[in-house]
Amino acid sequence: MNRFSRRALLSAIPATAAASAKAQTGWAPSRPIRLVVGFAAGGPADVVARDLAQQMQATLGQSVVVENISGGTGVIAINTVSRAPADGHTVFLAASGNVVLQPLVSPGRVDVSGLAPVSLVCTSPHLMVSTATLPARNVQEFIAYAKAHKGEMSFASAGTGGLAHLGAELFQSIAGIEGVHVPYRGTGALINDLVAGRVHAAFSSIPSLLPLVEAGQLRALGVTAPTDAAGVRGVPVLEREGLPGFRYTTWYGLYVPAGTPAAAVAGLNSAIHAAVADPGFRQRMEPQGIELSASTPEALTVLMKEEADRWRGLITSRNITIE
Numbered sequence: 001m002n003r004f005s006r007r008a009l010l011s012a013i014p015a016t017a018a019a020s021a022k023a024q025t026g027w028a029p030s031r032p033i034r035l036v037v038g039f040a041a042g043g044p045a046d047v048v049a050r051d052l053a054q055q056m057q058a059t060l061g062q063s064v065v066v067e068n069i070s071g072g073t074g075v076i077a078i079n080t081v082s083r084a085p086a087d088g089h090t091v092f093l094a095a096s097g098n099v100v101l102q103p104l105v106s107p108g109r110v111d112v113s114g115l116a117p118v119s120l121v122c123t124s125p126h127l128m129v130s131t132a133t134l135p136a137r138n139v140q141e142f143i144a145y146a147k148a149h150k151g152e153m154s155f156a157s158a159g160t161g162g163l164a165h166l167g168a169e170l171f172q173s174i175a176g177i178e179g180v181h182v183p184y185r186g187t188g189a190l191i192n193d194l195v196a197g198r199v200h201a202a203f204s205s206i207p208s209l210l211p212l213v214e215a216g217q218l219r220a221l222g223v224t225a226p227t228d229a230a231g232v233r234g235v236p237v238l239e240r241e242g243l244p245g246f247r248y249t250t251w252y253g254l255y256v257p258a259g260t261p262a263a264a265v266a267g268l269n270s271a272i273h274a275a276v277a278d279p280g281f282r283q284r285m286e287p288q289g290i291e292l293s294a295s296t297p298e299a300l301t302v303l304m305k306e307e308a309d310r311w312r313g314l315i316t317s318r319n320i321t322i323e
Contacts, residue, residue, distance in 0.1 A: 026263040026266070026267070027088065027261070027263035027264045027266065027267035028060065028061060028062075028267060029060050029061070029062040029088060029089055029267075030062075030089075031062065031089060032062050032063040032064070032065055032089075033056070033060065033062055033063070033064045033065070033088075033089050033090070033091060034065055034067055034084075034089060034090045034091070035049055035052070035053050035056075035064050035065065035066045035067065035091050035092075035093060036067050036069055036077050036080060036081050036090065036091065036092045036093070037049045037066060037067070037068050037069070037077070037092075037093050038069060038070060038073075038074035038076070038077030038078070038092070038094065038095070038098050039068065039070050039074075039095075040068055040070045040186060040188075041068045043186075043187060043205075043208065044124075044205040044206075044207045044208055044288075044290075045093060045095055045252060046066070046068060047207060047288075048093065048121065048122060048252060048285070048290065049066045049093045050066050051281060051284060051285070052064075052093065052121060052272075052275055052281075053065070053066050055271075055274070055275030055278055055281055056268075056271045056272070056275055059270070059271040059274045059275065060267070060268075060271050070186070073097070073098070073102055073159045073160075073161065073162060073322075074094065074095065074097065074098030074099075074102060074110075075102065075109065075110050077092060077094075077098070078092070078094070078098060078099070078110065078111075078112060078114070078115065079114075081114075081115060081255065081256070081257055082111070082114025082115060082257055082258070083114070083257075084257050085257070086256065086257040086258065086259035086260040086261075087260065087261070087264065088256060088260055088261065088264030088265070088267065088268060090256065090257060091118070091254055091255065091256050091268060092115065092254070092255040092256070093121065093252055093253075093254055094115075094252065094253055094254075094255050095163070095250060095251070095252055096163060096250055096251045096252075096253075096304075096307055097161070097162045097163040097250070099112050099115065099253070099255070099304060100304050100307045100308050100311070101161055101162065101163060101166060101307075101311060101315075102161055102322075103308075104161075104308060104311060104312055104315050105160070105161030105315055105320050105321055105322050106161065106321070106322035109322065113258065114257060114258050115255040115256070115257065115258060116255060116256050116257065116258045116259070116260055116265065116297070117253060117254075117255055117297045117300035117301050117304070118253070118254040118255060118256055118265055118268050118269050118272065118297055118300070119253065119254050119268070119269045119272040119273070119294045119295050119296070119297065119300060120251060120252075120253050120293055120294060120295035120299065120300050120303065121251075121252045121253055121254055121272060121276065121292070121293075121294070122251065122252050122276070122285065122290050122291060122292045122293060123249045123250070123251040123252075123290075123291050123293055124205060124206060124227075124249060124250055124251070124288075124289050124290045124291065125206070125223045125224040125225035125226075125227050125248070125249050125250075125289060126163070126164060126167055126203040126204060126205060126206070126223070126224045126248070126249075126250060127203070127204065127205070127206045127209045127210065127213075127220055127222075127223055127224075127232065127235070127289075128167075128171070128201065128202075128203050128220070128221045128222050128223070128224065128238060129194070129201065129202055129203075129204075129209050129212075129213060129218040129219060129220055129221060130142060130200055130201045130218070130219050130221055131194055131195070131196075131197045131199070131200055131201070131218065131219070132195075132197075132216060132217055132218055132219050133197045134197075134200060134201075134219070136221075137219070138221060138236075138241075139221045139222050139236070139238060139241045139242075139243070140241065140242060142201070142221055143175045143176075143177060143242075146175070146177040146179060147176070147177055150177075150178065151178055151179070151180070152179075152180075153177065153179035153180070153200050153201065154179060154180045154181075154182050154199040154200045154201070155168035155171075155172070155179050155180070155181055155182065155199070155200070155201050155202060155203075156182045156183075156184060156190045156193065156194055156199040156201070156202040157181065157182070157183055157184065157190070157202065157203070157204075158183075158184055158185075158186055158187045158190055158204070159183055159184070159185070159186075160181070160183045160320070160322055161315075161320060161321075161322050163248070163250050164202065164203045164204050165181060165183065165320070166311055166314060166315070166320070167203040167224060167248060168181065168201075168202070168203055169181070169314060169318045169320065170246060170248070170314055171203070171238075171243070171246060173314065173317075173318070174243050174244070174245060174246045175243060179200075179201075182199050187204060187208050190202060190204075191208065191209070191212065194218060195212060195217045195218060201221075203224065205250065205289075206223075206227075206232060206288055206289035206290075207288040207289070207290075210232065210288070210289075220232070220235045221235075221236075221238075222235060222236045222237060222238035222241055223235055223236075223237055223238065223289070224238055224239075224246070224247060224248050224249065225237065225239075225247050225248065225249045227289045227291075232289055251303070253295075253300050253303075254268065254272055256268065265297060269294075269296070269297065272294045273294040275292075275294075276292035276293060276294045277294075
């Protein structure tokens with residue numbers, strides 16, 4: 001095959017994929033798709049988004065370009081997508097904290113009514129870690145140490161009202177301890193202080209913490225839900241360590257601007273289902289504790305309501321608000 005015929009074949013692949021997508025759902029993108037992520041590049045959401053973009057691109061026949069819009073615990077990204085043209089060419093990979101928790105902790109500041117659900121993408125438990133200099137070697141020793149040093153233990157998070165913050169509040173409530181919440185503007189600064197021993201503990205995503213656990217710079221005390229991830233084998237499930245009812249996962253879902261045509265939502269939903277069924281994608285995500293799982297738009301709506309109902313009581317009882 002000469003170079004001209006090879007170029008013609010390669011240029012035909014997107015058109016073929018687009019035609020296939022349109023045949024299945026009645027819609028195909030006519031230009032590159034903008035995939036907005038409400039977090040900085042390099043974090044867990046960004047890692048998922050970039051792999052997901054490649055998978056969707058193969059199905060839809062158009063480039064899928066990741067755009068990181070961090071700040072305001074996802075509010076800026078939500079507003080950006082809500083105001084974008086409702087034509088299927090702007091999508092938002094949102095974390096559960098963006099679309100469920102922020103409206104609860106900062107009512108009037110976050111409005112997710114401008115978003116329409118497309119599909120669940122993945123779920124993942126959090127890892128609880130402590131600074132390696134702490135004398136506690138496991139979660140029960142950590143709880144005993146916290147009770148002996150009442151009010152002195154600090155729990156870091158990447159922002160007030162995020163899932164990691166609420167996870168720490170739930171942990172304290174069930175364990176019967178009281179600590180100090182130390183919010184950061186992002187995971188990077190949090191991890192630096194945790195490694196240095198300036199804060200004592202944190203809950204966060206497995207990919208962001210596991211390399212430091214493996215290097216001996218942080219101590220893994222447990223995971224917030226069962227996982228088959230190869231990287232966290234041997235780390236106990238916290239609910240089974242004398243913490244009944246302590247279980248949660250974070251999740252990511254795909255959203256579009258409200259009013260996006262049903263055919264476009266169906267086309268994007270089909271692309272997500274194809275992506276999460278890809279064995280290679282699964283093999284890359286599973287060692288990081290990330291379980292790929294697509295859904296219908298309706299099922300994602302139900303999940304959002306269930307999560308809001310679950311966390312609302314804790315937010316009220318612990319008086320968690322953002323002015």
